[in-house]
Amino acid sequence: MAPAFSQVHPGTPYYFWGGHFYRQSSGVYVSITAPIGAIAPSLPRGARLCSEVT
Structure with missing residues (x-):
């Protein structure tokens, strides 16, 4: 698998x-x-951005 993005957490x-x-x-x-x-570099297809609810 060649990841599009990787991070160390x-x-x-x-x-x-x-x-x-x-x-x-x-x-x-x-x-x-x-x-x-x-943190994802981009949202997957079909995803919608939502505002944070506090």
């Missing part, structure tokens, strides 16, 4: 591709929920 590398976050586990990539504090 508290010592763990995460990858973002096709609107999904992944991490490597036992030699394979596993789809995961977005890590807390992760």
Whole structure:
């Protein structure tokens, strides 16, 4: 897998591709929920930008 974007989040590398976050586990990539504090370079197709609710 050639990630479109990668980042290290508290010592763990995460990858973002096709609107999904992944991490490597036992030699394979596993789809995961977005890590807390992760920043995606772009929204996936069909996503809508929402304002933050406080």
